[in-house]
Amino acid sequence: MQVNVVEKKEGEGAGIFRRMQYEISNIGKFDQYGMEELRREAFRDFVPFLKKYKAQDIIDIGCGRGYESKFLAKRGFNVTDLDIQRRQTTIVQKSAKEKRLDIDVILGDAIKLPVGDGKFDAALSLAVMVAFKSDERMKAVSEMERVLRSGGLILVILASDDKAYSIKLRNDDGSVTNMEKWQFSEKDMREMFQNFEFLLLKKVTVAYDKNFWILVAKKMA
Numbered sequence: 286m287q288v289n290v291v292e293k294k295e296g297e298g299a300g301i302f303r304r305m306q307y308e309i310s311n312i313g314k315f316d317q318y319g320m321e322e323l324r325r326e327a328f329r330d331f332v333p334f335l336k337k338y339k340a341q342d343i344i345d346i347g348c349g350r351g352y353e354s355k356f357l358a359k360r361g362f363n364v365t366d367l368d369i370q371r372r373q374t375t376i377v378q379k380s381a382k383e384k385r386l387d388i389d390v391i392l393g394d395a396i397k398l399p400v401g402d403g404k405f406d407a408a409l410s411l412a413v414m415v416a417f418k419s420d421e422r423m424k425a426v427s428e429m430e431r432v433l434r435s436g437g438l439i440l441v442i443l444a445s446d447d448k449a450y451s452i453k454l455r456n457d458d459g460s461v462t463n464m465e466k467w468q469f470s471e472k473d474m475r476e477m478f479q480n481f482e483f484l485l486l487k488k489v490t491v492a493y494d495k496n497f498w499i500l501v502a503k504k505m506a
């Protein structure tokens with residue numbers, strides 16, 4: 286199946302989300318095709334690990350509208366939200382204020398995080414690296430590792446590759462190309478996160494019969 290993409294310029298830099306907002310014509314908008322269900326499932330798995338490893342300081346990289354951070358802040362975790370799009374960080378700031386939740390919000394890039402080494406007990410990357418080129422993805426993974434304390438946890442959601450979909454992108458010059466690899470096998474996941482100890486890797490099927498990986502892993506000492 287092919288997915289059509291409509292782009293909108295968002296500024297310079299790496300990562301397709303930065304340059305475009307996309308609509309997936311025959312699946313529906315992102316949040317309608319199972320993200321909420323997936324997020325619920327991921328947190329059912331992840332929160333017990335946060336408690337087990339006494340994780341308190343959490344960064345959500347590519348936080349979008351901050352659904353995860355609000356969920357975590359309400360449960361007493363210290364949360365920092367980071368996104369590359371100002372409109373997302375503005376939305377999070379506004380809704381955190383309205384709900385009187387104490388959430389730090391940073392405008393920044395997943396491949397060059399503007400935070401120091403070892404600052405967090407856990408890092409989230411939920412449906413963010415999907416649009417990265419492979420070198421960006423590797424940088425983003427090593428940035429997650431860098432900002433985590435030894436033994437820190439990650440929660441990652443990425444699409445699995447057992448049903449291949451191609452996403453066509455319209456480039457700045459009007460040409461159309463296939464989006465780079467955005468679905469991953471188990472081997473890809475294990476290679477990508479080889480510096481982490483896997484605590485849980487599971488495949489979840491959500492709306493429209495789409496499969497995603499939920500990964501919980503621990504930074505090695």
Ligand SMILES: C[S@@+](CC[C@H](N)C(=O)[O-])C[C@H]1O[C@@H](n2cnc3c(N)ncnc32)[C@H](O)[C@@H]1O
Pocket residue numbers: 299300301302303315320324346347348349350352367368369370373393394395396410411412413
């Ligand atoms: C599909 S949304 C997912 C949002 C959120 N994690 C969730 O699960 O609802 C992807 C988010 O990643 C952000 N993003 C994309 N590239 C990024 C980058 N290089 N650095 C930081 N955020 C990025 C986008 O702006 C967008 O908010």
